[in-house]
Amino acid sequence: MESILNVERVIKERKEFREKFTDYVNKLYIRSNKEKQKEFSDLRKINLDTIVESGIFYVNEPVELMIPEYITLLEQFGLIASANNKPIYSQRWVIPIRDKDNMVQALVGYTNKADERYVYSTTDFYLRGDTLYGEEQLNQAIKDGYAVLTEGITDALHIRSLGFSNIFANCGTRRGNINFLRLNRLKYGLIRIPDRDIAGDKTKRTWITDKYITLVTPPQYKDSDEVLKDERYIELFKAYLNEAIRIMREEQFIGDLEINFI
Numbered sequence: 039m040e041s042i043l044n045v046e047r048v049i050k051e052r053k054e055f056r057e058k059f060t061d062y063v064n065k066l067y068i069r070s071n072k073e074k075q076k077e078f079s080d081l082r083k084i085n086l087d088t089i090v091e092s093g094i095f096y097v098n099e100p101v102e103l104m105i106p107e108y109i110t111l112l113e114q115f116g117l118i119a120s121a122n123n124k125p126i127y128s129q130r131w132v133i134p135i136r137d138k139d140n141m142v143q144a145l146v147g148y149t150n151k152a153d154e155r156y157v158y159s160t161t162d163f164y165l166r167g168d169t170l171y172g173e174e175q176l177n178q179a180i181k182d183g184y185a186v187l188t189e190g191i192t193d194a195l196h197i198r199s200l201g202f203s204n205i206f207a208n209c210g211t212r213r214g215n216i217n218f219l220r221l222n223r224l225k226y227g228l229i230r231i232p233d234r235d236i237a238g239d240k241t242k243r244t245w246i247t248d249k250y251i252t253l254v255t256p257p258q259y260k261d262s263d264e265v266l267k268d269e270r271y272i273e274l275f276k277a278y279l280n281e282a283i284r285i286m287r288e289e290q291f292i293g294d295l296e297i298n299f300i
Contacts (some may be wrong), residue, residue: 052163056141059115059161062108063093063134063142069102070095078131081150082192083267088199093134097147100125116144116159128156133191135164135209136174143169146191146209156191158209168216172198172206176220179204183225184286186279189233189241193263198229200266200276222247226286229253229279233261251282254298 072094080085085222102127103117109283111116119126130147137143143160144164147157158166170176171191179185185204186196194207220264221228227249232238234255242252259265282297 039117053141055114055161055163056139056143058108060142062105062111062115063145064287065105065108066097066103066132067093067095071098073245074098074131082196082263084192084196085199092195094131096131097127098129100128103127114162116161116164124248126159130157133171135171137171138173138176140174144209148192162268165216166209170206170217170220171209171210172204174206175206180223184227184229184283185221186229186231187221187245188200188231188262189237190261190263193231193261196263196266197279200272200279202279218245218247225250227251229286231255231262235260249286250294251286252294252296253278253282254296275278 053206075089076083076086078094078096081090103112108115117125117127127145127147129151130149133146133148134142135144135146144161144166145159147159148155160166170187172194182204185206186197186202188197188205188207191207191209194205198205224247228245228247229251230241230245231253232241232245234257238261253262255262255265256271259268262275265271278297285295285297
């Protein structure tokens with residue numbers, strides 16, 4: 039009985055924490071420079087509507103994170119570095135990572151001007167290795183019976199911008215056991231799009247479910263994000279992904295299948 043009460047308490051605390059975090063992020067978004075969304079759209083060649091719908095915003099100076107009513111919560115939100123006690127985001131686009139209830143559970147800051155392109159926040163109720171970017175689509179993916187999984191968040195954003203849903207990305211490089219227990223529940227299976235590098239080779243060995251299709255990108259590109267920056271490949275990519283979804287839903291095969299771009 040005590041263990042059940044403890045679980046209920048943690049669930050309640052997590053919900054309250056994420057509600058506060060979501061309110062805070064919404065305020066940051068409202069105050070942010072919306073012209074920077076267009077800049078991100080042009081930089082990554084992802085349509086602006088997708089950037090707006092994903093709630094991506096820009097932090098120019100760390101002081102922008104200092105909303106008075108949330109000052110005491112910034113450390114819990116993972117926005118204060120333990121090494122120097124300073125905010126972790128400056129001159130970065132910030133991408134909210136949401137849970138299945140569409141509440142913010144963490145943030146990742148992106149820049150193309152530093153060696154460390156992605157900086158993740160760390161919170162008490164966020165397990166990076168066992169979290170998928172796009173979890174707000176998880177219930178729909180389970181209902182539809184399939185999901186598409188990429189290695190990078192910008193890959194997922196780019197594919198989402200083509201009109202596809204049920205698109206997810208790993209948060210980092212580690213394979214999360216919880217992630218794959220959930221993905222293995224899918225009726226039809228998983229469509230995985232690994233990168234063309236050493237990490238991608240590991241992905242192909244470890245991203246295993248009972249039923250999956252591997253969509254292999256053209257050899258001259260590292261990942262699907264790079265492919266989709268080339269307008270010549272957009273319609274071809276959409277056709278291959280639609281075909282993978284069709285095969286998965288109509289043929290309901292068991293095992294694995296690899297589909298290569300021509």
